[in-house]
Amino acid sequence: MSARADILSAVRRALKAPPAAPDLIVAEAAALLEDLDPARPPAPADPVEAFFAKIDDPAFAASIERIDGIRALPAALRSYMARHRLGFRLCLQPQEELRALSWAGFDLHHEAAPDEAVALAAGRRGISETGSVVLESGPDSRILNLFLPFHLVLAVRASTILGRLEDHAEASAGLPPRNAILMTGASGTSDIEGSYVRGAHGPRFLHVILIEDRPQGRLEEVRP
Amino acid sequence: MSAAPELHPETRRPARFKAQAAEALASPRLKLALDRTAGNAEAKRGAAVAAFPGFEAARVRGAAIKDHTLRHLDHYLESFAARAEALGTKVHWARTADEACRITVEICRQAGARSATRSKSMLGEEIGLPHALAEAGIERVETDLAEHIVQLAGDPPSHIVWPAMHIAREQVAELFAEHHQTPQDPDDVPSMVESARRVLRGKFLGADVGISGANFLIAETGAVCTVTNEGNAELTTTPPRVHIVTAGIEKLVPTLAHAMTLLRLLARSATGAEITQYTTFHAGPKRPGDLDGPEEMHIVLVDNGRSKMLGEGLEEMLRCIRCGACMNHCVVYRQIGGHAYGGVYPGPMGAVLTPVLQGLKESRALPQACTLNGKCAEVCPVKIPLPTLLRGWRIRSWREGLEPTTVRAGIGLWAFVAKRPRLYRLGVKAALPVLRIFGRKGWIEKAPLLGAWTDQRDFPTPPRGGSFMAQYKAGRRS
Amino acid sequence: MTSAERPRIGLFVTCLVDAMRPQTGFAAIALLERAGCAVEVPMAQTCCGQPGWNSGDEKAARDMALRVIEAFAPHEHVVAPSGSCAATIRDYPELFEPGSPMRARAEAMAAKTWELFSFLTDVRKWRPEGVSLPASATYHDSCSGLRHLDVKAQPRKLLAAVKGLEMRPLPGSEVCCGFGGTFCVKYPAISNAVATEKAANIESTGADLLLGGDLGCLMNMAGKLRRRGSKIRVTHAAEVLAWGEKASALGEEGAA
Numbered sequence: 004m005s006a007r008a009d010i011l012s013a014v015r016r017a018l019k020a021p022p023a024a025p026d027l028i029v030a031e032a033a034a035l036l037e038d039l040d041p042a043r044p045p046a047p048a049d050p051v052e053a054f055f056a057k058i059d060d061p062a063f064a065a066s067i068e069r070i071d072g073i074r075a076l077p078a079a080l081r082s083y084m085a086r087h088r089l090g091f092r093l094c095l096q097p098q099e100e101l102r103a104l105s106w107a108g109f110d111l112h113h114e115a116a117p118d119e120a121v122a123l124a125a126g127r128r129g130i131s132e133t134g135s136v137v138l139e140s141g142p143d144s145r146i147l148n149l150f151l152p153f154h155l156v157l158a159v160r161a162s163t164i165l166g167r168l169e170d171h172a173e174a175s176a177g178l179p180p181r182n183a184i185l186m187t188g189a190s191g192t193s194d195i196e197g198s199y200v201r202g203a204h205g206p207r208f209l210h211v212i213l214i215e216d217r218p219q220g221r222l223e224e225v226r227p
Numbered sequence: 228m229s230a231a232p233e234l235h236p237e238t239r240r241p242a243r244f245k246a247q248a249a250e251a252l253a254s255p256r257l258k259l260a261l262d263r264t265a266g267n268a269e270a271k272r273g274a275a276v277a278a279f280p281g282f283e284a285a286r287v288r289g290a291a292i293k294d295h296t297l298r299h300l301d302h303y304l305e306s307f308a309a310r311a312e313a314l315g316t317k318v319h320w321a322r323t324a325d326e327a328c329r330i331t332v333e334i335c336r337q338a339g340a341r342s343a344t345r346s347k348s349m350l351g352e353e354i355g356l357p358h359a360l361a362e363a364g365i366e367r368v369e370t371d372l373a374e375h376i377v378q379l380a381g382d383p384p385s386h387i388v389w390p391a392m393h394i395a396r397e398q399v400a401e402l403f404a405e406h407h408q409t410p411q412d413p414d415d416v417p418s419m420v421e422s423a424r425r426v427l428r429g430k431f432l433g434a435d436v437g438i439s440g441a442n443f444l445i446a447e448t449g450a451v452c453t454v455t456n457e458g459n460a461e462l463t464t465t466p467p468r469v470h471i472v473t474a475g476i477e478k479l480v481p482t483l484a485h486a487m488t489l490l491r492l493l494a495r496s497a498t499g500a501e502i503t504q505y506t507t508f509h510a511g512p513k514r515p516g517d518l519d520g521p522e523e524m525h526i527v528l529v530d531n532g533r534s535k536m537l538g539e540g541l542e543e544m545l546r547c548i549r550c551g552a553c554m555n556h557c558v559v560y561r562q563i564g565g566h567a568y569g570g571v572y573p574g575p576m577g578a579v580l581t582p583v584l585q586g587l588k589e590s591r592a593l594p595q596a597c598t599l600n601g602k603c604a605e606v607c608p609v610k611i612p613l614p615t616l617l618r619g620w621r622i623r624s625w626r627e628g629l630e631p632t633t634v635r636a637g638i639g640l641w642a643f644v645a646k647r648p649r650l651y652r653l654g655v656k657a658a659l660p661v662l663r664i665f666g667r668k669g670w671i672e673k674a675p676l677l678g679a680w681t682d683q684r685d686f687p688t689p690p691r692g693g694s695f696m697a698q699y700k701a702g703r704r705s
Numbered sequence: 706m707t708s709a710e711r712p713r714i715g716l717f718v719t720c721l722v723d724a725m726r727p728q729t730g731f732a733a734i735a736l737l738e739r740a741g742c743a744v745e746v747p748m749a750q751t752c753c754g755q756p757g758w759n760s761g762d763e764k765a766a767r768d769m770a771l772r773v774i775e776a777f778a779p780h781e782h783v784v785a786p787s788g789s790c791a792a793t794i795r796d797y798p799e800l801f802e803p804g805s806p807m808r809a810r811a812e813a814m815a816a817k818t819w820e821l822f823s824f825l826t827d828v829r830k831w832r833p834e835g836v837s838l839p840a841s842a843t844y845h846d847s848c849s850g851l852r853h854l855d856v857k858a859q860p861r862k863l864l865a866a867v868k869g870l871e872m873r874p875l876p877g878s879e880v881c882c883g884f885g886g887t888f889c890v891k892y893p894a895i896s897n898a899v900a901t902e903k904a905a906n907i908e909s910t911g912a913d914l915l916l917g918g919d920l921g922c923l924m925n926m927a928g929k930l931r932r933r934g935s936k937i938r939v940t941h942a943a944e945v946l947a948w949g950e951k952a953s954a955l956g957e958e959g960a961a
C-alpha cells in the first residue's frame with residue numbers, strides 16, 4: 004500500500020468511530036467559531052485609532068505616522084530617510100499605486116540588494132488587535148524586498164484597517180496569495196540568553212505610514 | 228566542530244537520564260543560562276496572560292479546535308492534500324522518520340542541491356533530518372539564530388523554542404569568533420546578532436533548497452503557516468528554487484479563522500507576545516508573474532507514531548502547539564535543562580513524547596522524573612493533561628515489567644503491608660522506636676535506608692508516644 | 706441531632722501523619738469538632754494508595770482504594786489533613802471501569818472527600834476564634850491541593866483569624882518544593898536542587914514560621930531548612946489553628 008493509504012487507514016483505525024459526513028464536520032467546525040468574543044480581545048471602538056495607538060506604543064518594535072492621502076507619501080519618505088540619513092536611494096515595491104506617485108529626487112529601483120538600506124511597500128490591510136500589516140506576494144510584490152532591507156517602510160490605507168485577526172481571515176476568503184505575511188514589528192530575536200535584539204535577519208527598523216483615505220476621515224477632523 | 232563542554236551529545240540517551248541530570252546539576256553556568264532565558268519567558272508569559280482576560284476561554288476553544296480536527300483527521304488530511312495539490316504543491320506522505328528523511332533527501336538530490344537552508348523545525352530534529360542531509364553530502368545551513376549557534380557548537384537543541392537555551396553568551400562569542408572569523412565581544416549581544424546576520428545572508432541567497440517546518444496546516448486552503456520573530460523562515464523559503472516543508476500530521480486546523488485562536492495562544496505562551504513578528508502563510512510555488520518565490524513546493528506529511536498516539540490514549544498530546552511553556556514552568560527542567568532528557572523533545576511534553584518515539588524501555592525514566600505537581604498542565608495553552616499522560620506511561624511501564632526490581636519489591640512490600648491494617652500498625656510500632664535511635668535533638672541527620680533523604684536534608688525524629696493510631700486507640704483525642 | 710447539624714466525619718489520618726506527626730491528626734480532630742462535626746477515625750485505614758498510584762502499580766492502588774472506600778462507607782464526609790491524599794481519593798474513579806458498580810462507589814467516595822482547610826471553609830463556613838500566635842509566618846501551597854482541589858484562599862482565610870499572626874507572602878509559593886512523594890527518593894539530586902531554591906525563598910521572607918497543609922512537603926522543606934542551618938520553624942497549619950502559640954514545630958516534639 005502507498006504511504007498515503009497506510010497513514011489514512013492507520014488514522015481511521017485509531018479513530019474507531021466511522022467517518023462523519025462532511026457537512027456535519029463543516030457544521031461542527033463552524034460552531035467552534037461561534038460566540039468567540041469571550042476568547043479574544045475586545046473589538047476596538049475605532050480600529051484605525053487602535054491600530055495607530057498599538058504601533059505607537061514604545062514597547063512595540065515599530066514606529067508609525069499618519070499622512071493625509073497617498074500623494075503625501077513621497078514627502079513622508081523623504082523626511083524619514085533624511086531623519087535616518089539614508090540618502091535618496093529607495094527600493095520601491097513595484098506596486099501600481101506606489102509607482103504612480105511622483106518620486107522626483109529619489110533614486111528608485113525595484114529589487115532589493117542583499118544590503119539594501121531602505122524599501123517601501125504597500126500593505127494589503129492592517130489589523131488593530133496586533134498592530135500587524137498584511138503583505139501579499141504577487142506580480143507587483145517581491146517578498147525579498149520586505150526582508151533584505153535594513154529599514155522597511157510600510158504604507159497602509161486607513162480604510163483597510165480591520166479589528167481582529169478573524170476579520171482578516173474573513174476578508175481573505177477565496178484563493179490565498181502564494182505568500183501572505185502578517186508582519187508585526189521589526190525582526191527580532193531573544194536567542195542569546197533571552198535578551199531582545201532588533202534586526203535578526205529581517206529589517207531592523209519598521210516604520211508604518213498610515214494613509215488617511217476615508218471620506219470623512221481627513222486628518223484635521225481626526226486629530227484632536 | 229567544537230564539542231559542548233559539559234555534556235556529551237554522542238552518548239546522550241533517555242536511558243542515561245539520571246547520569247545526564249547529575250552532569251547538568253553540576254553546571255552552574257547551565258543553571259544561570261536556564262534561569263535567565265526560561266525565567267524571562269515565564270515572566271513575559273505571565274504578563275501576557277494577565278493582559279488578556281480571554282486567555283482561559285481561548286484555551287478551552289483552542290483545545291476544542293484541536294480535538295475536533297484530530298477527531299476528523301482523515302477528512303482534514305485529505306482535504307488539505309487536495310487543496311495543496313491544487314495550488315501546485317507536491318504532497319508526500321511518510322509513515323516513519325526514515326521515510327520522511329528519504330523523501331526529503333531525494334527531493335534535494337533531484338534539485339541537484341549542494342546546500343539547503345533550514346528554518347527551525349522540531350519535526351526535522353525528530354526525524355533526524357540534520358543527520359540525513361549530512362549523510363547525503365548536502366550542506367545544511369541552520370538559519371534560526373539559536374539553531375545556528377547550536378549547529379556551530381555541534382549540539383542538539385535543548386529547548387523547543389530557544390534551542391540554544393543552554394549556551395551562555397560568552398560561549399556564543401567564542402563560537403562566532405571561530406566560525407565567523409571575526410572578533411566578538413560577549414557583552415555586545417547586538418553585534419553578535421549582526422555578525423550572524425552578515426554570515427547567514429550570503430547563505431540564504433545562495434541555497435538550492437529551503438526546508439521549513441509548519442506551525443499549522445490550513446485544511447481549507449492548503450496553506451502552510453510558519454511563525455518566526457527573526458524573519459528567517461521567509462528568507463529560507465523564498466530565494467531557493469525548491470521549498471520543502473516537513474510537518475507532522477497533527478498540525479492541521481480546519482480554516483484560517485481557526486488558526487487565529489491558536490496563534491493567540493502560541494505567541495503568548497511561548498514569548499509573551501500577542502503574535503509573532505512574522506506569521507506567514509505559504510500557499511504553493513511561485514505563480515505566473517510572481518516576482519520571486521520557489522519554483523517547487525513540497526510538503527512531507529509525517530506520521531512517525533502519531534496515528535498510534537491517536538488510538539492509544541495519547542490523542543490529547545497531539546493538541547500540542549510546541550510553545551515550550553510546560554518546560555519553562557517545570558521545576559525539573561529548570562534544574563537540568565533539555566539535554567539531560569536525552570531525547571529530541573525535553574521537559575514535560577518531551578517526557579510524554581519520547582517514549583512514543585524511542586520506546587518506553589529506552590525512556591522509562593522520563594515519565595518518572597516528575598513530581599506530578601501539575602504546573603505544566605496549568606500553563607499548557609491547549610490544556611493537555613500532561614501529568615495524567617505521564618502517569619499513563621508509568622502504568623504501562625509497570626505492566627510491562629520495565630520498572631527496576633528494587634522499586635517493584637518496595638511497592639510490593641508496601642502494598643502487602645498497607646492492605647493489612649493490623650500488620651501495618653505492628654510495622655509502624657516496630658519501626659518508630661528504631662528510627663528514634665538515630666535522632667539527635669529532634670532530627671535524624673544520617674540513618675540506614677534513609678540515605679536518599681538524609682544525604683541532602685534532615686529527617687524529623689518521629690514523636691515519642693507512638694503513632695497517631697496507637698495514641699488514638701489508647702484514648703487520646705486532642 | 707440531625708446530620709446536617711452535626712455531620713459524621715471520617716478522618717483520613719494519612720500515613721505520614723500517623724507515623725510522623727500525630728499532633729496534626731489530633732489538631733484536625735479538634736478543628737473539626739469546633740466546627741460542629743462528629744469525628745470518627747476508622748481503624749481499618751492505612752494509606753490512600755498514592756505510592757502505588759504514582760508508581761504505576763494500578764492494581765495496588767485499586768486494592769487500597771477498595772479498602773479505603775469500605776472503611777469510610779458509613780461517613781457523610783471524609784476529611785484529610787492533606788491535599789495530596791484527598792486528591793488521590795478524588796482520583797479513585799479513574800481506577801475502575803466506567804459504568805461498573807465500583808466506579809459508582811468510587812465516585813461517591815471522591816465526592817464526599819475533602820482537604821481539611823477546604824472543608825472547614827467551603828463546607829462548614831467556619832473560622833477559628835480565640836486563637837493567638839504572636840509571630841510572622843509564610844505559607845507554601847502544596848501542589849495537589851492547589852491545582853487539584855483549589856486550595857489556596859482557604860488556609861489563608863483561616864490563618865487570618867489567628868490573633869497576632871502576621872502572614873508574609875512567599876515568593877514562588879505555588880512552585881513545587883521538590884518532594885513529589887517517591888520522586889524525592891528516586892531522584893534525590895533533582896529533588897534537592899528544587900528544595901534548595903525553595904528554602905532560599907522561604908528564608909528570604911524572614912518569617913519565624915513556615916506553614917503548609919501537607920506533611921510530606923513540610924518535612925522536605927523543614928529538613929532542607931535545618932540542613933542549611935536555618936532557624937525557621939515549620940509546622941502544619943492545622944496545629945497553629947488548633948493550638949496557637951502552644952503549637953510545636955517539626956523536630957521539636959521528637960526531641961523530647
Ligand code: SF4
Nearest residue numbers: 547548550551553607
Ligand atoms: S504540551 Fe502544552 S505547554 Fe507544552 S509545548 Fe505543547 S502546547 Fe506548549
